[in-house]
Amino acid sequence: xxxxxxxVLVAVTLGPxxxxxxxxxxxxxxxxxxxxxxxxxxxxxxxxxxxxxxxxFYYRERWKDAWMxxxxxxxxxxxxxxxACKETPExxxxxxxxxxxxxxxxxxxxx
Numbered sequence: 001x002x003x004x005x006x007x008v009l010v011a012v013t014l015g016p017x018x019x020x021x022x023x024x025x026x027x028x029x030x031x032x033x034x035x036x037x038x039x040x041x042x043x044x045x046x047x048x049x050x051x052x053x054x055x056x057f058y059y060r061e062r063w064k065d066a067w068m069x070x071x072x073x074x075x076x077x078x079x080x081x082x083x084a085c086k087e088t089p090e091x092x093x094x095x096x097x098x099x100x101x102x103x104x105x106x107x108x109x110x111x
Contacts, residue, residue, distance in 0.1 A: 029050065036089045039051075040089065047078075054094050058094060073104075
């Protein structure tokens with residue numbers, strides 16, 4: 001029975017800390033001038049959304065592909081993008097994504 005008050009105390013103490021951490025996360029992100037470092041600083045679940053949004057907005061290859069997602073290809077692209085951004089953190093994220101996609105297409109075309 002002594003553990004219940006302790007759990008309540010922990011929950012009451014950590015609740016406001018967690019709320020402040022969630023409030024500190026940006027609710028809107030400007031993608032136009034996003035750098036690779038700013039991309040890397042975003043939470044992991046947001047990074048993949050940002051990459052997908054920019055890919056669809058700027059780099060979609062064909063309309064017929066708009067409704068298809070190759071999950072393995074997306075994972076490889078995100079991994080290559082993370083490596084490229086770590087090498088050049090000051091680079092424009094959207095242009096770096098374009099470079100990664102161009103390299104991927106060239107590699108697929110040579111197969």
